[in-house]
Amino acid sequence: xxxxxxxxxxxxxxxxxxxxxxxxxxxxxxxxxxxxxxxxxxxxxxxxxxxxxxxxxxxxxxxxxxxxxxxxxxxxxxxxxxxxxxxxxxxxxxxxxxxxxxxxxxxxxxxxxxxxxxxxxxxxxxxxxxxxxxxxxxxxxxxxxxxxxxxxxxxxxxxxxxxxxxxxxxxxxxxxxxxxxxxxxxxxxxxxxxxxxxxxxxxxxxxxxxxxxxxxxxxxxxxxxxxxxxxxxxxxxxxxxxxxxxxxxxxxxxxxxxxxxxxxxxxxxxxxxxxxxxxxxxxxxxxxxxxxxxxxxxxxxxxxxxxxxxxxxxxx
Amino acid sequence: xxxxxxxxxxxxxxxxxxxxxxxxxxxxxxxxxxxxxxxxxxxxxxxxxxxxxxxxxxxxxxxxxxxxxxxxxxxxxxxxxxxxxxxxxxxxxxxxxxxxxxxxxxxxxxxxxxxxxxxxxxxxxxxxxxxxxxxxxxxxxxxxxxxxxxxxxxxxxxxxxxxxxxxxxxxxxxxxxxxxxxxxxxxxxxxxxxxxxxxxxxxxxxxxxxxxxxxxxxxxxxxxxxxxxxxxxxxxxxxxxxxxxxxxxxxxxxxxxxxxxxxxxxxxxxxxxxxxxxxxxxxxxxxxxxxxxxxxxxxxxxxxxxxxxxxxxx
Numbered sequence: 001x002x003x004x005x006x007x008x009x010x011x012x013x014x015x016x017x018x019x020x021x022x023x024x025x026x027x028x029x030x031x032x033x034x035x036x037x038x039x040x041x042x043x044x045x046x047x048x049x050x051x052x053x054x055x056x057x058x059x060x061x062x063x064x065x066x067x068x069x070x071x072x073x074x075x076x077x078x079x080x081x082x083x084x085x086x087x088x089x090x091x092x093x094x095x096x097x098x099x100x101x102x103x104x105x106x107x108x109x110x111x112x113x114x115x116x117x118x119x120x121x122x123x124x125x126x127x128x129x130x131x132x133x134x135x136x137x138x139x140x141x142x143x144x145x146x147x148x149x150x151x152x153x154x155x156x157x158x159x160x161x162x163x164x165x166x167x168x169x170x171x172x173x174x175x176x177x178x179x180x181x182x183x184x185x186x187x188x189x190x191x192x193x194x195x196x197x198x199x200x201x202x203x204x205x206x207x208x209x210x211x212x213x214x215x216x217x218x219x220x221x222x223x224x225x226x227x228x229x230x231x232x233x234x235x236x237x238x239x240x241x242x243x244x245x246x247x248x249x250x251x252x253x254x255x256x257x258x259x260x261x262x263x264x265x266x267x268x269x270x271x272x273x274x275x276x277x278x279x280x281x282x283x284x285x286x287x288x289x290x291x292x293x294x295x296x297x298x299x300x301x302x303x304x305x306x307x308x309x310x311x312x313x314x315x316x
Numbered sequence: 317x318x319x320x321x322x323x324x325x326x327x328x329x330x331x332x333x334x335x336x337x338x339x340x341x342x343x344x345x346x347x348x349x350x351x352x353x354x355x356x357x358x359x360x361x362x363x364x365x366x367x368x369x370x371x372x373x374x375x376x377x378x379x380x381x382x383x384x385x386x387x388x389x390x391x392x393x394x395x396x397x398x399x400x401x402x403x404x405x406x407x408x409x410x411x412x413x414x415x416x417x418x419x420x421x422x423x424x425x426x427x428x429x430x431x432x433x434x435x436x437x438x439x440x441x442x443x444x445x446x447x448x449x450x451x452x453x454x455x456x457x458x459x460x461x462x463x464x465x466x467x468x469x470x471x472x473x474x475x476x477x478x479x480x481x482x483x484x485x486x487x488x489x490x491x492x493x494x495x496x497x498x499x500x501x502x503x504x505x506x507x508x509x510x511x512x513x514x515x516x517x518x519x520x521x522x523x524x525x526x527x528x529x530x531x532x533x534x535x536x537x538x539x540x541x542x543x544x545x546x547x548x549x550x551x552x553x554x555x556x557x558x559x560x561x562x563x564x565x566x567x568x569x570x571x572x573x574x575x576x577x578x579x580x581x582x583x584x585x586x587x588x589x590x591x592x593x594x595x596x597x598x599x600x601x602x603x604x605x606x607x608x609x610x611x612x613x614x615x616x617x618x619x620x621x622x623x624x625x626x627x628x629x630x
Contacts, residue, residue: 065568114611118611118614118618119618128611131603132608134604135601135603138600250436253436254433259430259432259433260430291446291447292444294440294444294447298440302441305429
C-alpha cells in the first residue's frame with residue numbers, strides 16, 4: 001500500500017495510466033485480435049517522439065522561456081543530408097550517422113550563439129534558426145528521394161527479441177539521458193538553473209556552459225531521430241519533421257515534467273509518447289473522420305493535463 | 317521631455333527597422349512607392365496585425381497561445397461558410413468560441429495549468445472543428461466584409477488606415493484603460509493584483525476573451541482579403557504572431573508589451589516577405605532569408621539598446 005501511494009505521487013504515473021487505459025480500450029474494441037500488432041506499432045512510432053522528447057525535455061528543464069523550435073528543421077536536414085550522403089551504400093552507414101550528429105552539433109551551437117550573444121529569446125532564436133535550417137534542407141534536397149542503405153532500412157524496420165529496433169535505441173538513449181539528469185552533476189546543474197538561474201550562477205555553476213551543452217544535446221538527439229526516421233520511412237521528405245514540433249513539447253508536459261523548468265523526468269516521456277500514439281490509433285480504429293479525430297485528440301490531451309494538475313495553492 | 321523620449325524608445329526601435337526595410341523595398345522597386353504599391357505590400361498585414369495583438373494580450377498575462385493559427389483558421393472558416401447566408405449563426409458560433417477562450421483562461425488559472433499545453437490541445441480542437449465546418453477549401457466572403465477590406469480611402473491605402481486604427485484601439489485598451497493596466501499587472505505580479513482586491517480569475521478570463529475577439533477579427537479580415545477559406549489557411553499565424561510581438565519590443569514575461577510595437581512588428585514581418593521577393597532570391601532560400609531578417613532586426617535592437625543604455629550611464 002505504502003509503495004502504491006508513493007507510486008501515485010510520481011508525476012509521470014498519469015501518462016502511463018492514460019496510455020494503458022487507451023491501449024485496453026483499443027484492444028477491447030478489436031476483440032483482442034490486434035494486441036501484438038498494435039503494441040509493436042506503438043513502440044516503433046513512439047520511439048521517434050521519445051528521442052526528440054528527451055532533448056526537448058532537457059531544454060525545457062532550463063527554465064521558463066527555454067524551448068527548442070528548431071527540432072523539426074533539424075530532423076529534416078539531418079535525414080536529408082545523411083540519406084543523400086549514404087546514397088544507398090551499406091558501407092556509408094556509420095559516416096551518415098556521424099554526419100547527422102555533426103549537423104546536430106552545429107545547429108545546437110548556432111542556436112545557443114543566437115541566444116547568448118544576440119540575447120534573442122530562445123523561442124524566437126530557435127524559430128529563426130529553424131527557418132535557415134529548413135532552407136538548407138530544401139536547397140540540398142532538390143526534390144530527390146534517395147533510398148536508405150539496405151542494411152540500415154531493414155535494421156530500422158525489424159525487431160530484436162520482439163522489441164522494435166527503434167524502441168531499443170530509444171531505450172538506450174533514454175537510459176543515457178536518465179543517467180545524465182538524475183545521476184550526474186550536469187543534471188543537478190540544469191535543474192538548479194531551471195529553478196533559479198541567478199542562484200545557480202551565484203552557486204558557481206557554469207550556467208552558460210550547461211545551457212550550451214543542453215541545446216547541443218537537444219539538437220543532436222533531433223538529428224539522430226531524423227537519421228532513424230528517414231531510414232525507417234524509406235527516404236527523407238521535407239515535411240518529415242513537422243509533426244514533431246508540437247509532439248516534442250506535448251510529450252514533455254504530459255509526461256509530468258514541469259513546464260516552468262527545474263523538474264523533469266525521463267519515464268514520463270515514454271508514457272506520454274506511447275499515450276500520444278495510442279490516442280491516434282484508437283481514434284483510427286473507431287473509424288472517426290479527420291475532424292472528430294483532431295477534436296478528440298485535443299480534448300483527451302487537455303483532460304489528461306487537467307486530471308494530473310493540482311488546484312492552485314494546494315501543497316505538494 | 318526626456319521622459320517622453322525614453323517612453324517612446326521601445327517603439328522607436330521596431331519603427332526604425334520598419335522604416336529601413338521599407339526604404340530598401342522602395343530602393344529596389346520604386347514603383348512600390350505609390351497608393352496601389354503600398355496597399356499591395358501591406359494588404360496581408362491586417363489579419364496578421366490583429367492576430368499579433370491577440371497573441372500580445374495573452375503574452376501580457378505571462379501565457380502563450382500556441383493555438384492562434386488554428387483558431388484564426390477556424391474563425392475564417394466560420395466566416396466564409398456561415399456569414400454570407402446566416403450571419404446570426406456565424407455570430408453565435410464566434411461568440412461561443414470567444415466564450416470558450418474565457419473558460420480556458422479561467423481553467424488555466426484555477427488549476428494552475430501551463431498555457432502552452434492547454435492551447436496546444438486546443439489547437440487540435442480548433443483544427444478539427446475547422447475541418448468539420450469546411451472539409452474542402454471554399455466558402456465565400458460576405459459582401460460588406462469584402463467591400464470593407466478592398467475599400468479605397470483617399471490618400472492613404474486601406475491597409476495602412478486599418479493598421480493605424482488597430483494600433484490605436486489596442487493602445488487605448490491595453491495601455492490606457494483600467495482593464496489594460498490590470499491585465500499587464502497580472503503579468504507583472506498577479507499576487508499583488510489579487511491583494512489589491514481584484515479577481516485574478518475574472519481578469520484572466522476577460523483577457524483571454526479579449527484576445528479571442530481580436531483573433532476572430534483576424535479571421536474575418538483574412539476572409540475579406542482572400543474571399544474564401546480553408547482549414548489550414550492561417551496555420552503560420554501562431555509563430556508569426558509570437559515573432560511580431562517580440563519584434564515589436566514585447567517580452568514573454570512581466571506584462572511588458574506594446575500594442576503599437578506589435579502592429580509595427582506585424583507590418584515588418586509582412587514587409588520582409590515582399591522584400592525577399594523583390595530581391596529575387598531563389599525560392600529555396602525564401603524561408604531562410606526570413607529567418608535571417610528576424611535575426612538581423614533583433615541584433616540591431618540589441619546594438620541600439622546597448623548604446624542608449626551607455627548614454628544614460630554617462
